[in-house]
Amino acid sequence: MGSILQATPLIENLKIKYSNSKLSILTFSSNKQIVESLGLFHNIYTIDWSLGIVRFLINTFIFVIKNFRGYTMVIDLEFFSMFSALLLYI
Numbered sequence: 001m002g003s004i005l006q007a008t009p010l011i012e013n014l015k016i017k018y019s020n021s022k023l024s025i026l027t028f029s030s031n032k033q034i035v036e037s038l039g040l041f042h043n044i045y046t047i048d049w050s051l052g053i054v055r056f057l058i059n060t061f062i063f064v065i066k067n068f069r070g071y072t073m074v075i076d077l078e079f080f081s082m083f084s085a086l087l088l089y090i
Helices: 002-017 029-038 053-067 083-089
Strands: 024-028 043-047
Touching (some): 024 029
C-alpha cells in the first residue's frame, strides 16, 4: 500500500498528460479499498495472495494471458518485489 500512496502524484500527472487514456492497476486484493478511494483508475484488478501460492500463481498467469495485448504502456511501480518483474517477463 505504501508504494501506491507514494506513486499517487505520478499517477495524477499521468492522468493529466494522457487525459484520453484509461489507467488500470493490478494490485493485491488487500490494497483494493485504498486504490478505490484514490479515484484514479478506470480498472482495478486484484490478485489474492491468501489463496495459497499455487492458486495465486494460476490466477496471476490467467490474468496475464487474458490481458497481455490490452495495454499500450505498462509501468512497474513495485520496488520491493521481484514479482512484478516476473509478470513483465511472462
